[in-house]
Amino acid sequence: DAGVTQSPTHLIKTRGQQVTLRCSPISGHKSVSWYQQVLGQGPQFIFQYYEKEERGRGNFPDRFSARQFPNYSSELNVNALLLGDSALYLCASSSEPPHSGRLEQYFGPGTRLTVT
Amino acid sequence: AQKVTQAQTEISVVEKEDVTLDCVYETRDTTYYLFWYKQPPSGELVFLIRRNSFDEQNEISGRYSWNFQKSTSSFNFTITASQVVDSAVYFCALSDPNNNAGNMLTFGGGTRLMVKP
Numbered sequence: 001d002a003g004v005t006q007s008p009t010h011l012i013k014t015r016g017q018q019v020t021l022r023c024s025p026i027s028g029h030k031s032v033s034w035y036q037q038v039l040g041q042g043p044q045f046i047f048q049y050y051e052k053e054e055r056g057r058g059n060f061p062d063r064f065s066a067r068q069f070p071n072y073s074s075e076l077n078v079n080a081l082l083l084g085d086s087a088l089y090l091c092a093s094s095s096e097p098p099h100s101g102r103l104e105q106y107f108g109p110g111t112r113l114t115v116t
Numbered sequence: 117a118q119k120v121t122q123a124q125t126e127i128s129v130v131e132k133e134d135v136t137l138d139c140v141y142e143t144r145d146t147t148y149y150l151f152w153y154k155q156p157p158s159g160e161l162v163f164l165i166r167r168n169s170f171d172e173q174n175e176i177s178g179r180y181s182w183n184f185q186k187s188t189s190s191f192n193f194t195i196t197a198s199q200v201v202d203s204a205v206y207f208c209a210l211s212d213p214n215n216n217a218g219n220m221l222t223f224g225g226g227t228r229l230m231v232k233p
Contacts, residue, residue: 033220042120042207042223043161056220088159105221107153107161 002026004093004108012114013081021076021111025093031055032074033105034066035090043090048098049074055098078113086115118143120210122224129198130232137193137227139208145169150184150191151209151221161207167191198231205229 005024013019025032031050035043048056049068068074072093078085089112092105119142129135141150152164165175167184175182179196195202205228209221 035221042209042225043221044223045220048220058220090159090161092161104166106163109158109160112159 004091004106006089006091006108006111008111009109010112010114012116014116015081015083017081018077018079019081019113021078021089021091021113022073023076023091023093023108024073025091026095026106029093029095029106030072031094031096031098032068032072033092033094034074034076035092036060037088037090037110038084039087046076050098081115083115086113088112118148118210118212118222120208120222120224122206122208122227124227125225126228126230128230128232131200132197134194134196135198135229135231137195137206137208137229139191139193139224141189141191141208141210143210143212145212147212149211151211152182152191152193153207153209153223155205155207155226157204164193164206195229198229200231200233203229203231 004026007022033048034046036046037043045058046060047066052068063079066076088110090110091108094105096104121140123138148169150167154162154164165182172184172186181194183192205226207226208224211221
């Protein structure tokens with residue numbers, strides 16, 4: 001079975017632009033989470049979606065938004081890009097519902113976003 | 117609030133040496149889960165182990181072993197007889213099922229391990 005896939009792998013944008021990142025979870029997984037990993041730091045939680053509903057949100061501004069589709073794939077949108085948004089964006093999928101804690105999460109390879 | 121601290125930012129060892137990566141966590145909850153992930157240069161996070169707060173038994177998997185001590189809020193990771201392929205960034209993480217943010221993982225800052233031949 002295929003793992004978590006993300007597209008694109010790399011992206012270069014200019015300040016003020018908007019970007020959309022995509023994630024396809026492992027087949028059968030209904031939960032998708034997004035994390036931002038700035039160079040040299042640990043990943044930080046952005047969103048969790050389960051059954052197409054937002055179930056968790058980290059401490060990120062409203063410029064960040066996401067959605068989950070009926071096939072459980074997900075998109076992360078970032079508006080009005082800032083230099084500080086340059087990071088590796090990781091998607092993780094899980095078959096676990098929210099608040100289970102056990103978190104059998106599987107991470108994708110990430111999308112590396114560079115904002116110039 | 118949850119917090120995970122990995123005080124060692126970078127460790128360098130010679131192949132076949134044993135190495136221990138430290139992890140200290142903070143949480144107010146009695147039920148939580150601890151994790152270790154490996155991040156090779158390719159960037160993908162690879163799951164290594166999950167431990168729940170009620171299971172303090174140490175675990176060994178091949179050359180890897182984990183020491184969970186609730187009394188000191190630590191979950192340390194030891195690699196025995198390190199190999200060059202162990203070179204990566206290792207992250208310790210914590211999840212709290214009662215967190216209103218859902219199934220989020222709180223990660224430490226990571227420890228970069230370099231194993232030299």
